Amino acid sequence: MAQDSMKQYYMELGIDEKVYDFCNQIEESLKDRFNEIDKTAEMNQIKVLRAMQSAKLAEQHLFGTTGYGYNDSGREAVEEIYAKVFKTEDALVRQQITCGTHALSIALSGNLRPGDEILSPVGRVYDTLEGVIGIRESKGSLAEYGITFNKVDLLPNGDFDYEGIKNAINERTKLIEIQRSKGYETRPTLSVARIGELISFIKGIKPDVICMVDNCYGEFVEELEPSEVGADLVVGSLIKNPGGGLAPIGGYICGTKECVENCAYRLTTPGLGKEVGASLGVTRNIAQGLFLAPTVTAASLKGAIFAANIYEKLGFKTVPDGIQERYDIIQAVEFGKPELVCAFCEGIQAAAPIDSFVTPIPWDMPGYDSQVIMAAGAFVSGASIELSADAPMKEPYAVYFQGGLTYPHAKYGIMMSLQKIVEKGLIVW
Numbered sequence: 110m111a112q113d114s115m116k117q118y119y120m121e122l123g124i125d126e127k128v129y130d131f132c133n134q135i136e137e138s139l140k141d142r143f144n145e146i147d148k149t150a151e152m153n154q155i156k157v158l159r160a161m162q163s164a165k166l167a168e169q170h171l172f173g174t175t176g177y178g179y180n181d182s183g184r185e186a187v188e189e190i191y192a193k194v195f196k197t198e199d200a201l202v203r204q205q206i207t208c209g210t211h212a213l214s215i216a217l218s219g220n221l222r223p224g225d226e227i228l229s230p231v232g233r234v235y236d237t238l239e240g241v242i243g244i245r246e247s248k249g250s251l252a253e254y255g256i257t258f259n260k261v262d263l264l265p266n267g268d269f270d271y272e273g274i275k276n277a278i279n280e281r282t283k284l285i286e287i288q289r290s291k292g293y294e295t296r297p298t299l300s301v302a303r304i305g306e307l308i309s310f311i312k313g314i315k316p317d318v319i320c321m322v323d324n325c326y327g328e329f330v331e332e333l334e335p336s337e338v339g340a341d342l343v344v345g346s347l348i349k350n351p352g353g354g355l356a357p358i359g360g361y362i363c364g365t366k367e368c369v370e371n372c373a374y375r376l377t378t379p380g381l382g383k384e385v386g387a388s389l390g391v392t393r394n395i396a397q398g399l400f401l402a403p404t405v406t407a408a409s410l411k412g413a414i415f416a417a418n419i420y421e422k423l424g425f426k427t428v429p430d431g432i433q434e435r436y437d438i439i440q441a442v443e444f445g446k447p448e449l450v451c452a453f454c455e456g457i458q459a460a461a462p463i464d465s466f467v468t469p470i471p472w473d474m475p476g477y478d479s480q481v482i483m484a485a486g487a488f489v490s491g492a493s494i495e496l497s498a499d500a501p502m503k504e505p506y507a508v509y510f511q512g513g514l515t516y517p518h519a520k521y522g523i524m525m526s527l528q529k530i531v532e533k534g535l536i537v538w
């Protein structure tokens with residue numbers, strides 16, 4: 110009875126009975142998996158709540174300051190909470206940090222000096238960081254300040270190249286950049302446990318090197334964060350996991366007192382550091398977003414697993430596959446054909462709360478060597494913790510998607526993607 114009225118709701122929203130039945134059967138098989146994710150979310154929820162209580166977060170903290178922002182107690186409380194959640198000495202959490210790339214750029218430029226070298230022991234860094242570091246020539250890059258970069262790729266089987274890493278560490282190596290999520294690379298995402306092993310190995314060779322983790326898309330996916338296994342700095346964006354969909358802007362840097370202080374002097378100015386930076390009334394959203402982040406991340410993870418199982422069953426390659434452990438919220442599906450990619454994105458768009466009436470089409474996006482199609486209908490522009498998908502229009506015609514503020518919405522978006530594919534006759538059942 111309840112099941113029938115549920116089906117009715119979906120049919121009114123444009124989902125065929127066959128798509129509904131197929132997807133729901135798959136969902137039924139995922140209950141144990143979803144249970145595990147809920148347990149992780151529960152632990153992380155308690156972790157966040159405890160941090161808020163022990164920092165004595167109070168109603169007066171939620172209002173914010175203007176101008177210089179001296180003595181902004183709400184801003185200070187939020188930073189104390191982040192430090193407690195990530196188990197670090199200090200934290201910088203600001204809306205003046207415009208995005209994840211900016212947070213990473215501050216962490217690098219704040220802690221490096223001319224002559225220093227950055228080492229990535231996990232291969233290529235995120236695309237936008239290539240500009241920051243100067244791997245791709247760009248104005249104002251770290252390379253212009255005499256900071257060099259080196260990388261060691263993972264071995265073909267995905268293991269760390271310990272020998273190569275040992276050989277690459279030299280007297281100029283000042284900072285190790287470890288990207289947790291695979292991002293849009295084909296390598297596996299790193300678990301926190303593996304990051305811990307890597308950091309121990311590196312600190313065994315050079316104890317005073319700064320180990321920084323690009324934590325984007327990884328927050329709250331596991332019970333531990335990289336800062337609990339030896340990272341000196343963890344860095345990320347508030348319009349991804351830790352903003353919980355409510356933070357309208359911002360980035361965070363958590364780490365040792367000294368490293369965070371260096372970042373603060375770079376973000377504002379030498380001498381002023383953390384003391385300035387008005388919160389302009391955004392503190393409530395940042396704090397409430399962090400409060401919701403564990404369950405929002407869980408919703409995204411469930412959506413990703415649901416999609417992997419659906420599209421795998423239909424014969425497509427999915428990365429990660431339907432049963433693999435998850436260490437970030439990104440899901441890739443290789444469709445092999447441009448029409449399938451477009452239909453998938455149309456479905457995600459049609460299911461969005463915002464701009465559901467527009468049709469995404471491939472376009473020539475600056476900086477890409479092929480056309481790109483994007484589906485997003487987000488409350489916060491560009492927020493990838495909200496259900497969103499994008500794909501470069503080239504072989505192997507893979508769609509990358511992530512996010513979902515609630516599991517029912519992620520589920521509906523994925524059902525709608527299949528509905529569009531079915532309607533266009535692109536798969537034969």
Ligand SMILES: *Cc1c(COP(=O)(O)O)cnc(C)c1O
Pocket residue numbers: 208209210211235237288289290291292323325326346
């Ligand atoms: C998103 C992301 C970034 C950059 O964040 P922006 O907010 O897009 O600037 C860096 N590294 C990884 C792994 C990311 O996923």
